[in-house]
Amino acid sequence: MSKHHSIRFGRRATLGLLGAGLAAPFIRPAAAQAAWPEQTTIPDILKGSGEVRIAGFGGTMNEAQIKAYYEPFEKISGIKVRAFPGSDPTKIKAMVETGNVEWDLAQLSRGSIMNLQKRGDYFEKIDYDIIDSGVDPAYRFEYGLEMLVWAQVLAYRKDLVKGEPKGWADFWDTKKFPGERAMYGTTSGGFPEMEFALMAAGVPPDKVYPIDIDKALASYEKIKKDVIKWWDTGAVPIQLLTDREVAMTTVWNGRMAALQAAGVPAEISWSQGLSKRDAWGIPKGAKNKANAMKFVAYSTMAIPQARIAFAIPYGSVNNASNEYIPPDRLAVLPSAPDIKKQLINYNYDWWIDNREAAVSRFNKWLLS
Amino acid sequence: MTPYLLAAPLIAFMIAFYVLPVVAMLMRSVSDPSWTLQHYAALPDDVVFLKTFANTFYTSLIVTLASLLLGYPVALALVRAPRWALVILVLIMLPFWTSVLVRSYAWMVLLGRHGLFNEALIAAGMIDRPLRILNTPLATQIAMSHILLPYMILPIANALRQIDPSLLRAASGLGSPPWRTFLQVTLPLSMPGVAAGVLLVFVLALGFYITPAMVGGPREITISMLIAQRVDQLDWAYAATLSAVLLATALAIIGAFYRLPGVGNAFRMNAR
Numbered sequence: 001m002s003k004h005h006s007i008r009f010g011r012r013a014t015l016g017l018l019g020a021g022l023a024a025p026f027i028r029p030a031a032a033q034a035a036w037p038e039q040t041t042i043p044d045i046l047k048g049s050g051e052v053r054i055a056g057f058g059g060t061m062n063e064a065q066i067k068a069y070y071e072p073f074e075k076i077s078g079i080k081v082r083a084f085p086g087s088d089p090t091k092i093k094a095m096v097e098t099g100n101v102e103w104d105l106a107q108l109s110r111g112s113i114m115n116l117q118k119r120g121d122y123f124e125k126i127d128y129d130i131i132d133s134g135v136d137p138a139y140r141f142e143y144g145l146e147m148l149v150w151a152q153v154l155a156y157r158k159d160l161v162k163g164e165p166k167g168w169a170d171f172w173d174t175k176k177f178p179g180e181r182a183m184y185g186t187t188s189g190g191f192p193e194m195e196f197a198l199m200a201a202g203v204p205p206d207k208v209y210p211i212d213i214d215k216a217l218a219s220y221e222k223i224k225k226d227v228i229k230w231w232d233t234g235a236v237p238i239q240l241l242t243d244r245e246v247a248m249t250t251v252w253n254g255r256m257a258a259l260q261a262a263g264v265p266a267e268i269s270w271s272q273g274l275s276k277r278d279a280w281g282i283p284k285g286a287k288n289k290a291n292a293m294k295f296v297a298y299s300t301m302a303i304p305q306a307r308i309a310f311a312i313p314y315g316s317v318n319n320a321s322n323e324y325i326p327p328d329r330l331a332v333l334p335s336a337p338d339i340k341k342q343l344i345n346y347n348y349d350w351w352i353d354n355r356e357a358a359v360s361r362f363n364k365w366l367l368s
Numbered sequence: 369m370t371p372y373l374l375a376a377p378l379i380a381f382m383i384a385f386y387v388l389p390v391v392a393m394l395m396r397s398v399s400d401p402s403w404t405l406q407h408y409a410a411l412p413d414d415v416v417f418l419k420t421f422a423n424t425f426y427t428s429l430i431v432t433l434a435s436l437l438l439g440y441p442v443a444l445a446l447v448r449a450p451r452w453a454l455v456i457l458v459l460i461m462l463p464f465w466t467s468v469l470v471r472s473y474a475w476m477v478l479l480g481r482h483g484l485f486n487e488a489l490i491a492a493g494m495i496d497r498p499l500r501i502l503n504t505p506l507a508t509q510i511a512m513s514h515i516l517l518p519y520m521i522l523p524i525a526n527a528l529r530q531i532d533p534s535l536l537r538a539a540s541g542l543g544s545p546p547w548r549t550f551l552q553v554t555l556p557l558s559m560p561g562v563a564a565g566v567l568l569v570f571v572l573a574l575g576f577y578i579t580p581a582m583v584g585g586p587r588e589i590t591i592s593m594l595i596a597q598r599v600d601q602l603d604w605a606y607a608a609t610l611s612a613v614l615l616a617t618a619l620a621i622i623g624a625f626y627r628l629p630g631v632g633n634a635f636r637m638n639a640r
Contacts (some may be wrong), residue, residue, distance in 0.1 A: 189597050189599075367419045
């Protein structure tokens, strides 16, 4: 009916649109500081011919991936990589159902892969025989392999907040730390940060799961009037911090580097953040399934995983990667030992089972 | 026969690439997981749906009223001041050709806590602390009214242009003061344009997504956002049900308006 119907914010699809200009400067200094490690040999089983069509999120992430592992993979394996923006589980559902699978591999999350897999057969199984042994078992699952570690954390403006907020009790405490807040909402398919609400109410980090939805909503009630925006795409909290619309917000950590590089006095507080992951999934019936599997194996090897951290502040799933990353770079990654221990692991399994109930309860609460 | 032949490629294109996919999607509301009306039956008890629908309707109503009040004088100026017509037309059309995303961003810059509007008011000494406009329903209403204004102005201007100037001369020749000529001649004769503008703006406003998401308040969920949310949750049957309700609402409003005298004409260009 009108074009306004059809335009949707993808989870991070708008990254290119909204963040590219801001983000571009921070890729270069990191690259200049230290030489990138090179993967000089690969097992013969990862070599091949033809192409692999990979759906990612476009923008800065795509630029990082081209340099970190698309181009090196093309050179060393003989398989051509074609990158597409706009990865989205709903598109994979439509592709597989219509038998017109346009991607061989997609960047998703364990949650979106398993949510789809619950409703039918939408993904190929991962061939773990060719996966690098350094990939931590925690990141492996039947229908996908996690390949990027990031964090959803507290961020604040140093010029608007006096002192250092640490953890969610501080985020909730608008007397001690006055100023508006923003949090991740459900507008277009997001997940409420019920973990944070629980920790704000005093639940210890290791007791957050299984989430007590009633208790989380009761805790949310205390911050509701101070939350001026429930964001649903990563560019929004960054914009709100830049424009001084909020003093404190939750963010995806990767976005903060761009903001800081642009000179905004904003800081991440890692304490009690959520460690989340992106995962590779191979859509069922993908034409170049074998090439996709080879690429999954290559991109999760220690060096390609380390290279991504040179370009964008996201962590690695390979236990051997950290030795290839200079200490000053490691210090800003969610997979750095000092940071990792402050984060809690996002429990995809709980959310796969309870997403609908949690989101619909949250919606009802928000509108009441 | 020839007109139909000329239109045939477009009609075939629309059926293949628009009607069929839309019907296929809407069918999910009654065929997923099996033939059922349960998705529709559940709506009256769905608090989130009811509140969202009411909010969308209310916002559309305010936006329609605002663009009518702002747009009518502009349309009048467009027709009555031919010397300025080109300038006015360019001023209307330039934003019209700019993407909704860009215009919503522009409103963020203007209405923000440290935006131009607040800074100007503070500099003028009218307020001490910045007003919260951005991230409230008011911001949505302002930005949407701006985006939809051309849809109001153009049909009204078209209707005004079709008014026979001799009628106005006759009115003033018979001693009618200008305000009375306006109320008794111009306004009634422009009503088909007003109805067309109101219809266009209201129906388009029902489907807004980006603008409320970007500049709106924390509790502003529109029906389109709810549809997107359900699509993302892979609950396509429910998304299809909501889409069907939205489509039916829009069609019912369009149907009702077309029954008003003269509205059909107002969409025709150069009807005279």
